[in-house]
Amino acid sequence: MNPTPLTGAVQRDSALTNPRAVSPSERRYLQLLKEVIIDVDNAHRFQLTPYPPDRSYWLKRTAINSLINTLSKKGLTITGVNARGATDREIGLGWPINGYSMIGMKRLNNIQYCLEQVFADGIPGDFIETGVWRGGACIFARAICEVYNENRNIWVADSFEGLPKPNVELYPEDKGDDLYSIEQLRVSLEQVQENFKRFDLLDDKVHFLKGWFKDTLPSAPIEKLAVVRLDGDMYESTMDALKSLYPKLSTGGFLIVDDYGVIPACRKAVHDYRDEHGITDEIIDIDGSGHFWRKSGN
């Protein structure tokens, strides 16, 4: 196998590639799907979230978080208007109110790029995302496989109840991480399945792994992976996923890390794992937050 080498900036934007031709209407379907998944039409509206980095000091952050969480439990959201919304949505800043993914257009393009490359190069294996929120990135991956008539499984791994509390004895890098307290990050399995149905993409190729990664991933009945997308934010979540999944990633497959550019603990987990396993494949920036590399060795 001799995978197509990554060249310059092109690999960031699948719209520029198209290694195997699909019809114009199929390409338009995928484009429209991306726009719906990130809710481009309402890009100027955002939901107030407790997410860093703009409210960094503890008291302010705690007060705002508890207000947002209390409202969220009642199904209420504080919304605002952001004139830069469309630009933000391009790079996955801000969480959409009604969209299905928070990762933005460039990172969706990157999923498309990676899948189109593994199809074109005949790299075997499935797609997995660890940390799916409302499921939009996995829904999009399923749609791409369908358009290309590729018989690959989509593994959808999440607790479906938010992030774990930091285990600082084992993972001191996660000390102070309070993402576990965010109500808006708890999306049930049933809701994610409904979201797949909304696009008529829930079928026997889609498999849900419900639970903490440390419990579900080591024994998951996955044989081979072609694209692994890590979006668990924390050191623990990133490391648990790498340990279980990287050995199953085919040579020529892609490893994507959503928060590499913005969460230091996540970045550290990636480098600790790479150092331990002598991985030197070039890490490529997608949009400042998401990064990825193509696996060259076993």
Ligand SMILES: C[S@@+](CC[C@H](N)C(=O)[O-])C[C@H]1O[C@@H](n2cnc3c(N)ncnc32)[C@H](O)[C@@H]1O
């Ligand atoms: C930032 S969200 C993912 C965003 C999503 N990829 C998207 O496209 O919008 C993080 C997700 O990771 C999940 N998560 C984080 N750490 C986890 C762990 N250790 N085990 C299970 N789920 C985890 C959370 O439940 C949450 O749904």
